Amino acid sequence: MNQFEMMALFIQVAELGSFAAAATQKGIARSVVTRQIAALEAHLGVQLIARSTRRQALTSAGKVYLERCKAIIDLVQQSEAELIEEQLTPKGNLRVSLPLSFGLRHLSDVLMQFAQRYPDIHLELDYSDRMVDVAAEGFDVAIRIASELALSDIVRKIGQCELYFVAAPSYLALHGTPQSPEDLLQHQCLQYSHHSRWMFTESGKEVSFSTKGRIKANNGDALAKAAAAGMGVSLMPDFIARDYLADGRLTRILSDATQAPIGIYAVLPSNSYIPERVKLVVDFLAENVPISLQEQKGA
Structure with missing residues (x-):
């Protein structure tokens, strides 16, 4: 016994x-x-x-x-x-950490549908681009957009996005259009606080370099506004760039320098039992968020 x-x-x-x-x-x-x-x-x-x-x-x-x-x-x-x-009857509190821009654009409506389907589950949504410690901070699940994750993370892929090099027409008219990624070393690069290096594939070869510029932010929408204002070149996810490209506020450049799609993941605490309500919300997100945002381009 x-x-x-x-x-x-x-x-x-x-x-x-x-x-x-x-x-x-x-x-x-x-x-x-x-x-x-x-x-x-x-x-x-x-x-x-x-x-x-x-x-x-x-x-x-x-x-x-x-x-x-x-x-x-x-x-x-x-x-x-x-x-x-x-x-x-799934019930209880459910704390979810969401990236600010992607969460507001693509997850808020989905989570409201989830809340309507499961009225006994109480949602607490935390919108932030900060990299939270899921277990230590008491989150049940965190949504992350990342090219790599810690080996200890318990994850499920719920989608992916692509990154584009973009700049405003006014900036390109004043400073010229970069013809190769190396040309970006001579330009103002709008930097995302959590990633100081830009990585891409050119002619089948992976290349990375440290960016330089006088504007840095921890949110993609803030960088998009700066780029549209002619403040520099940005490496921007498609879900933010789409509207700016559509109305001409931004122009895509260096289209031959591509980057592998970045995964969108649900990250779960690795040190505890996973309740049914957590499994349900992850399944719901995986079913309702397009595996690739490219699918929405024609929408």
Whole structure:
């Protein structure tokens, strides 16, 4: 028997007042019960039940341990009942960390649909481009747009996006149009705070370099506004660039210098049980967010 099973057996013996009665109730030999209680006492280093030829009684340590065991068993049974109930009617609090621009554009409506479908789940949405510690900060799931993730992360891919080099026509008219990625070293590059290096593939070869520029921000929309104002060149995700390109505020440049699509992932805590409501929201996002935002270009 494991520790939990021995605790449950001890409760039976204590409440029935007899090794024999506990053995009969469990359908096992009395010697097995006696041996298991003895093993439990040896493990704890204390006597729980005083035995004599006429009677048995709980010691003072046994009385304290009995109350602790009953509380633990009750808690386990309650937890199991709650989990079973959640499988039938998902409920509870759900904390989700979302990237600001992508979250507002593509996830807010989806999550509102999720909330309508599951009225007993309470959503707490945190919109920020900050890289949160999912477990330490108490999030149930975090949505991340990243080219690579930590090996310890539990993830599910829910989509992907592409990156474009863009600049305003006014900037290009004043400073010229870069003809190769190396030309960007002579230009003002609008930098995303969390990524100081730009990576791309040119003629089948991966290239990366550190950008330089006098404007840096931790949000893609802020960089898009700066680019549209003629402040420099930006490497921008398609879900932000699309509207700017469509109305001519920005122009795509260096289209031959491509970057592999970047994954959009649901990241889950790696050190805890994953509740049904978390599985449900991840499945819902995966089903309702296009695997590639390129699918929306014609929309």
